[in-house]
Amino acid sequence: MLSVEKQIDQSASNEFAATIINWVVTGQVSGIYANVKNRGFIPSLPPDCIVEVPTLVDHNGWQPCHFGELPAPCAALNTAHVSVQRVAVQAWKEASRETAIQAVMLDPLTAAVCTLDEARAMANELLDSQPEHLGYLR
Numbered sequence: 712m713l714s715v716e717k718q719i720d721q722s723a724s725n726e727f728a729a730t731i732i733n734w735v736v737t738g739q740v741s742g743i744y745a746n747v748k749n750r751g752f753i754p755s756l757p758p759d760c761i762v763e764v765p766t767l768v769d770h771n772g773w774q775p776c777h778f779g780e781l782p783a784p785c786a787a788l789n790t791a792h793v794s795v796q797r798v799a800v801q802a803w804k805e806a807s808r809e810t811a812i813q814a815v816m817l818d819p820l821t822a823a824v825c826t827l828d829e830a831r832a833m834a835n836e837l838l839d840s841q842p843e844h845l846g847y848l849r
């Protein structure tokens with residue numbers, strides 16, 4: 712682009728990272744919702760899961776805010792999803808196709824509309840369709 716005698720567009724893009732960096736560098740105080748490790752921000756969820764919480768951003772970087780307890784039904788639903796995600800991570804760590812299939816079968820949304828046989832077939836179809844990304848699962 713520099714070798715062409717054409718004006719380079721220098722307007723701000725939709726990339727949010729540049730805005731966050733600007734806030735940190737300039738000290739401008741702003742707030743976002745950020746995905747962070749749950750270090751007590753939502754006590755009713757497991758401490759090692761990732762949560763999205765209000766986060767202050769300024770010259771000190773970002774500081775996630777305490778959110779508080781979720782109502783019991785919300786915490787139960789979120790914990791169920793965290794459990795599925797843990798099984799999916801286990802599948803990745805072990806390179807285990809069967810464990811990946813079990814993660815799909817455990818997903819509450821899948822379980823609501825599929826039998827176990829249908830969920831297994833769907834998972835196999837997905838895994839078979841993405842060999843370049845998921846072929847490591849044996």
